[in-house]
Amino acid sequence: MPTIYVEGQPYEVSPGLNLLHACLSLGFNIPYFCWHPAMHSVGACRQCAVKLFKDENDTKGKIVMSCMTLARDGTRISIADPQAVWFRKVAIEWLMLNHPHDCPVCDEGGECHLQDMTEMCGHVYRRTRFKKRTYRNQYLGPFLTHEMNRCIQCYRCVRFYRGYAGGRDFHTLAWHNSVYFGRHQDGVLQSKFSGNLVEVCPTGVFDDKTLARHYVRKWDLQTAPSICVHCALGCNTIPGARYGTLRRIRNRYNGDVNSYWLCDRGRYGYEFVNSPQRIRRPLLRNGDGRPTLAAKETALTQIGGVLRESRHVIGIGSARASLESNFALRCLVGPENFYLGTCRAEVQLLSAAIDVLRNGPVPSASLHEAAWADAVFVLGEDVPNVAPVLELALRQSTLRKPSDTIQDLHIEPWNDAALREAIQTEKGPLFLATTYSTDLDASATQAYHAAPQDIARLGFAVANLLDANAPSVPGLLAPIAALARQIAGQLAEARRPLVVAGVHCGMGAVLQAAANVAYALQRKNENTRICLAAPWCNSLGLGMMGGKCVDSAIDALRARGSTTLVVLESDLYRHLDVAEANNLLNTANHVVVLDSLRHKTTDKADFVLPAGTFAESTGTFVNNEGRAQRFFAVLPPAGEVQESWRWIGELLAASGQRSSAPWQTFDEIVEDLVRAMPAFAPVARAAPSADFRMAGQRIPRQSHRYSGRTAIHAAVNVHEPQPPADPDSPLAFSMEGYLNQPPSSLIPRFWAPQWNSVQAVNKFQEEVAGVLRGGNPGKRLIEPQADGQVEYFTEIPEAFERREGYLLVVPGYHVFGSEELSILSSGVAELAPMPYIAVNPEDAGKLIVRENGLVDVALSTTSHYLPVRIAPAVPPGLAVVPMGLPGIQWNGQPVWKKLLRT
Amino acid sequence: MLSLIRTVWLVLLHMFHRRVTIQYPEHKAPLPPRWRGRIILSRDPDGGERCVACYLCAIACPVDCIALQATQDEHGRRYPEWFRINFSRCIFCGFCEEACPTYAIQLTPDFEMSEYHRENLVYEKEDLLISGQGKYHGYNFYRVAGLAIGGKDKGQGEEDRPPVDLRTLLP
């Protein structure tokens, strides 16, 4: 470990860091702009100057940029040296020459890195007599505001957007004193990671447009640690609320999961929490079918009565509800009557995926490991659209091998511009086998588009090449065999190979092929990882809990009379065919639905109970890695809204199954869950329990600067109400409590003295850009069998054969539109495409349809009239229909269909 | 004994001093303009609302008796959607006025706010907003800010040069 001397004092630092990184990790404050912990140094802003001395006798020293200087053993520097202090003050004065007088109307204010650094450098007065340069702004779409006057030309935005996130429609424009950051013309930013510019840009050039509609400052937001609900990656978030509504989502650093990033679906999909479609009070439907609002007690008594009288109660769980709520339902109906709220095919795929993780020898990859993989093979998944932040990780993975191969140039890994200059456009191995083209294609070594069967065959062939014990694939075409050899060669050479697959292409064979590849690699290289994408935020949690698929519920309902169906937080019409869902809901004598939003299923229910969203609940989700992560309520649930597990607890009492509600607090249900299913034991350790205290105090959800507490409620009542109690967590709905850093799973916001912006996260990490103090939050539930016998899957599907007059309809996905909750956000809805069906030009020719010509395709039992999109990347014989878009009723299982021109 | 006599003597002397007691409320005391009394929200010289809803007064307030919600018009001008001061909590310290970057919030020489019911001391924006500029004349934040609002385009601020032409190659 090198020792560096700061102001003459020795400090040990990790090898290979630059001085800025090392000093920030040691807790020193050095101002900086262009350096970013994940994007490293370019030395553009000249803000991080320190004095460097040759040796202990050197008193003169020289000014260097700390971000561009290696922290060698024996390096002597001074941060407080008067000349360095002066230099930094002058540097920021230059950067501020043209800065507008905007702080009061700037949304960055109060969490602005530029404000923090200006304060830190002591630049207080504008001395220049000249007028300021101004720019016109651009319209950048529904998510970001643009105010170019505030730019300090640090280049972080463009380095993130193009270099890190692979975007193409954003650049540095103009020249010399009028450098501009934007698009070539006004328009929606194409990258699904554009929202990160809000946090990357150290100034108020880019800010959250959805927040601007109901703007409040950071210090006024009530925040709590939370988990994104919009896909299975489980990115850690910090939602902020004020006056009872949710105002925004920010990233919550977790070194193992999302690191510094969120995708725009996760960042902007929150508006469903404030939606007018929210169910806020219990609803009863009486004889005439009209819903009436009911008091909590009335609803509970009536439902309790129904449950008591039903001979048979069936519960349908939900992959977007917490582990605890699903467990509560399982208790209410009994394990034998517990059904998973997803269709048969999805249940099978999911349990196959869990088997691969649980019984196979290959550990599942965290997103951090995915970003450090040096060869990646993706089978069947449209990663950018189903697991967006994984795309960001895979983009970083393509830099690993090229950076390894230029080691003889001795470029420090943090010297970003030099490294990229040396690498040029070279990319490490990334092989994609998907049913249609994806956003990653341009970065891939090879992108192979084929039917799911052929993708599986390619995978099986690769596995066979890696390990002859794996089954071989008969009748492989020469070009595919060549591709398999190329993939196998690259994977075998890699130091940290990664296989990505999942449940989205709807075919188990693809999953099995991926497992074979990973198993075969694992025999050669124990650093092999596998990453399986899943559709919902708690898919794995529900899958691990186990239960029957919802399709079979109908048989159970038919078999016995007088049944009650209890549906937990799901819209059955999204998982089942319309006819099937109708059948199910009509066959049951009574239907009870617990959900937060109105949808087709709640419209048919006899009883609806208002469930809390993630923002009003405490619970646990299991992400696709198998990591159990706790989320906490940001808002106290208003009115009759409460967590589903609380409702079900009260139903257990109301129906007479228990003398009283079995769980008064969250910890009690977790305890019961762990007792009933020991596989979930780590869930109890995912975050401290509710009686945890720091110095005898709770952790406040409100900042110590939270304003207005004697005025907010004054219009209703001048006597300030007591803050709502929180029996479920060690957090408090108050500004009083422990002000220092809490354990990593309880961090409600990143703030440190002098660091009001999101950059304060530096102060929460053991080493900057490393793990959070005390370890990254979340507990892995699934570890591979250490010495398990590898059993290869042997069922190799037949090669895809086209069928005359028919097309194999496969599911497509859109980051904006395919997910149920986020589409209720206006920005997401705006960017969601209209339903369509994509076919190959050849098939379009056969059908004699033109672009946008309507075809009729009988998906499930409903007819769909869809405009045709002609896409050369769709393999002949296939048709892609986007899942989840309003107007599309289909469970996404590949199916042969005839397309009729209309 | 001595002190007693001294006291009687002083009281006697006071009979010949000028009187300071005022027959309030018939007579009112002249208060200096910087007296810290009832708070108002003022308007800029062009008649627009001065408050830009920056929340600085709210955070400065030591008793947290100011709450507001920002909103903006279609041209991007920020203003408070609602603005509430709970005067039953206010200690008239003037921190809010000091924090305000736009001279919007001002304390005035009016202290006659007594009420029988505390609720009546909760003032909303319509109770606070006056039609004039208050104590500070001539300042309009938006004239010096870089932000464009309705009627003031980019580069039209007092400190601004015209917007950069991104397509020119001239130095």
Ligand code: SF4
């Ligand atoms: S970017 Fe920061 S310093 Fe600049 S106007 Fe906004 S808040 Fe103020």
Ligand code: SF4
């Ligand atoms: S827009 Fe922001 S991130 Fe980009 S150069 Fe300007 S200040 Fe830096």
Ligand code: SF4
């Ligand atoms: S005078 Fe003081 S107490 Fe009253 S509103 Fe202003 S800051 Fe708050």
Ligand code: SF4
């Ligand atoms: S400080 Fe001034 S401009 Fe800001 S919210 Fe308060 S009154 Fe409005």
Ligand code: FES
């Ligand atoms: S942070 Fe070192 S030069 Fe910008």
